[in-house]
Amino acid sequence: MARARIIPIFVPHLGCPNECVFCDQKRISGSPLPASAGDVVLALERAKTLGVTGGELAFYGGSFTAVSPALQRQLLEAARPYLADGTIGAIRLSTRPDAVDAETLAMLREHGVATVELGAQSMFDEVLAASGRGHTAADTVRAARMVKAAGLRLVLQMMTGLPGSSPERDVETARRIIDLAPDGARIYPTVIVRGTALEELWRAGTYDEHTVSDAVAVCADILPLFEAAGIPVIRLGLNPTAELSDGGAVAGAYHPALGELVRSELLRRRAAALLEGVPAGSRVTLHVAPERVSAMTGQRRANLTALKAQFALADLRVEPSAAGEELLVDVER
Numbered sequence: 001m002a003r004a005r006i007i008p009i010f011v012p013h014l015g016c017p018n019e020c021v022f023c024d025q026k027r028i029s030g031s032p033l034p035a036s037a038g039d040v041v042l043a044l045e046r047a048k049t050l051g052v053t054g055g056e057l058a059f060y061g062g063s064f065t066a067v068s069p070a071l072q073r074q075l076l077e078a079a080r081p082y083l084a085d086g087t088i089g090a091i092r093l094s095t096r097p098d099a100v101d102a103e104t105l106a107m108l109r110e111h112g113v114a115t116v117e118l119g120a121q122s123m124f125d126e127v128l129a130a131s132g133r134g135h136t137a138a139d140t141v142r143a144a145r146m147v148k149a150a151g152l153r154l155v156l157q158m159m160t161g162l163p164g165s166s167p168e169r170d171v172e173t174a175r176r177i178i179d180l181a182p183d184g185a186r187i188y189p190t191v192i193v194r195g196t197a198l199e200e201l202w203r204a205g206t207y208d209e210h211t212v213s214d215a216v217a218v219c220a221d222i223l224p225l226f227e228a229a230g231i232p233v234i235r236l237g238l239n240p241t242a243e244l245s246d247g248g249a250v251a252g253a254y255h256p257a258l259g260e261l262v263r264s265e266l267l268r269r270r271a272a273a274l275l276e277g278v279p280a281g282s283r284v285t286l287h288v289a290p291e292r293v294s295a296m297t298g299q300r301r302a303n304l305t306a307l308k309a310q311f312a313l314a315d316l317r318v319e320p321s322a323a324g325e326e327l328l329v330d331v332e333r
């Protein structure tokens with residue numbers, strides 16, 4: 001049976017003159033070698049053999065448009081026959097806001113690129129400078145407008161917990177990103193990766209770790225903003241890799257199920273709001289849609305333990321709701 005799917009090609013650090021403090025592309029992408037046209041052909045031939053049709057070729061992990069124009073064309077030309085035969089229907093890539101111009105965007109579009117992802121990271125210049133990003137928030141605004149004007153889909157990536165940032169700045173960054181009306185967003189809470197400048201700053205005590213619980217708290221403030229604006233958050237947290245899990249992530253907000261933790265926190269907050277005024281000693285049942293029972297309960301029953309203590313309840317349990325309601329509270333005194 002034909003299958004549609006994303007075919008990722010990692011372009012680690014290729015052409016990137018920058019030294020973002022958090023970045024070790026080799027570890028983050030799990031691939032130590034720059035991509036070549038041969039890699040593109042190999043991946044697409046494999047996809048074709050598996051019967052993929054209408055897939056999406058995704059160049060991730062680097063600064064695609066900062067690569068030499070010749071190499072950009074080689075990588076894209078390698079994909080052309082597979083666009084023609086329907087193995088893939090579109091191409092997406094990620095790049096830096098200061099590596100985008102109208103001519104490049106037109107070339108990308110001609111080669112079948114449908115989506116450009118920009119690493120905005122923060123909308124505060126002080127945070128961008130402290131993080132070694134080498135571009136400004138104004139660069140992001142300009143690039144975002146150009147991507148849309150070129151008729152390409154725009155995805156903006158932001159980070160939380162960067163040096164010089166704060167939860168308030170992270171939330172404001174989300175608001176300013178929403179103002180740019182992207183078609184989607186990715187949120188990457190800062191992870192301290194072994195061997196990066198950020199690890200040195202952290203070990204020297206000049207950077208405070210953005211813990212998993214810090215990330216969950218701020219992302220639970222941010223996620224509803226994107227949802228209310230109708231902008232899908234297509235990724236929350238770094239993709240887990242064996243290397244990061246096996247010690248590559250030395251500290252910071254690395255958790256293989258960060259998105260699930262944030263959804264769980266959002267449910268805890270909603271339950272807490274509904275439990276306001278419930279008398280101490282009550283026995284309470286929370287009814288949620290069956291697929292949300294585990295998020296409502298929380299990892300190691302964390303939500304139930306916290307809510308039970310906060311409202312001094314005699315008993316608190318979660319049950320799947322037959323009617324499929326989002327969240328209902330049933331109080332028995």
Ligand code: SF4
Nearest residue numbers: 013016018019020023
């Ligand atoms: S721009 Fe920064 S995050 Fe991106 S590859 Fe270069 S150093 Fe890494």
